[in-house]
Amino acid sequence: MTAPSTRAAPIGVVGVGNMGLAMALRLLDRGHRVVARDIRPEAQAAAMAAGASAAPDCAALAARCDLLIVAVVDATQCATVLFGERGAHEGLHDGSTVMVCSTIGPHDVESMAARLGRSNVPCIDAPMSGGPARARDGTMSLMVAAADAVFARHEPVLHDLSSRLVRLGERIGDGARTKLVNNLLAGVNLAAAAEALALAERLGLDPRRTLQVFEQSSAQSWIGSDRLARALDGDFAPRAHTSLLAKDTMLAMSMAGDAGLQPQLGAVAQQLFTCACAQGLAALDDASLLTLMRHLLAPESKVKPSP
Numbered sequence: 001m002t003a004p005s006t007r008a009a010p011i012g013v014v015g016v017g018n019m020g021l022a023m024a025l026r027l028l029d030r031g032h033r034v035v036a037r038d039i040r041p042e043a044q045a046a047a048m049a050a051g052a053s054a055a056p057d058c059a060a061l062a063a064r065c066d067l068l069i070v071a072v073v074d075a076t077q078c079a080t081v082l083f084g085e086r087g088a089h090e091g092l093h094d095g096s097t098v099m100v101c102s103t104i105g106p107h108d109v110e111s112m113a114a115r116l117g118r119s120n121v122p123c124i125d126a127p128m129s130g131g132p133a134r135a136r137d138g139t140m141s142l143m144v145a146a147a148d149a150v151f152a153r154h155e156p157v158l159h160d161l162s163s164r165l166v167r168l169g170e171r172i173g174d175g176a177r178t179k180l181v182n183n184l185l186a187g188v189n190l191a192a193a194a195e196a197l198a199l200a201e202r203l204g205l206d207p208r209r210t211l212q213v214f215e216q217s218s219a220q221s222w223i224g225s226d227r228l229a230r231a232l233d234g235d236f237a238p239r240a241h242t243s244l245l246a247k248d249t250m251l252a253m254s255m256a257g258d259a260g261l262q263p264q265l266g267a268v269a270q271q272l273f274t275c276a277c278a279q280g281l282a283a284l285d286d287a288s289l290l291t292l293m294r295h296l297l298a299p300e301s302k303v304k305p306s307p
Helices: 018-029 041-049 058-064 075-083 106-117 132-137 148-161 174-202 207-215 222-232 242-258 264-281 286-297
Strands: 011-014 034-037 067-070 097-100 123-125 141-145 164-169
Touching: 011 018, 011 058, 018 034, 018 041, 018 132, 018 148, 034 041, 034 058, 067 075, 075 106, 097 106, 097 148, 106 123, 106 174, 123 141, 123 148, 123 174, 141 148, 141 174, 148 164, 164 174, 174 207, 174 222, 174 242, 174 264, 174 286, 207 222, 222 286, 242 264, 242 286, 264 286
Parallel strands: 011 034, 011 067, 067 097, 097 123, 141 164
Antiparallel strands: none
């Protein structure tokens, strides 16, 4: 490990995609200096245009920062960021903390935390939820598991990022577990809402008025309202790719299976998101699940989720 900086350190954000960039912008708004790193030049440029500085690699970023936020897509990318060639492990120092905000399996975050711990670098298990708009204005949810002293040290930054922060305790992995349970429910809710709206259309109902009823009645769900409003506008620009909920529902079902459990509705949601990806919707916003449900309800449809 390198020697820690003697000056007030900026916050590092690795992965400045939809959520990571929104978090970086929020931190800048709150007066923090931010160092950003992304392998995509356009993402790196967007962060720099907003006021972040850049690092040539994750090792250089880690050497400059006390808090390193990892906001990449999956466990493989997390491992590369932290332990790959010129990864953060080469720049972490005595004052470093790594905060993992990616949605990954609990065993993955536990393994990474254990490896970091061998170098006396603590880990904050802090997956996020709510989408880019809420990350940008600081109203996203953070599910935080960390040692008490580590949480206390970084609590001001955590509250800058999230007005909906839930402290889950000290056991690393509980953030990941909670996020996967949450996302499995989100997937079930979105699938059910999309099917119900597609059914309303097939019955000759006005879909916008039907959605208004959902939003003001017992069928309301945040993800259903958010996604179906976009879908009815034909807006499938990806805020959260369909492939991400396919990944997350798969991880949730795998976690449940490891515990000897078989969530029935979760299994259906996973099949539907997998089917949506197979039908070419993976790179679109997950609002595109309405497109799949319309096809599935069509009398002539040959598209069926795998059993």
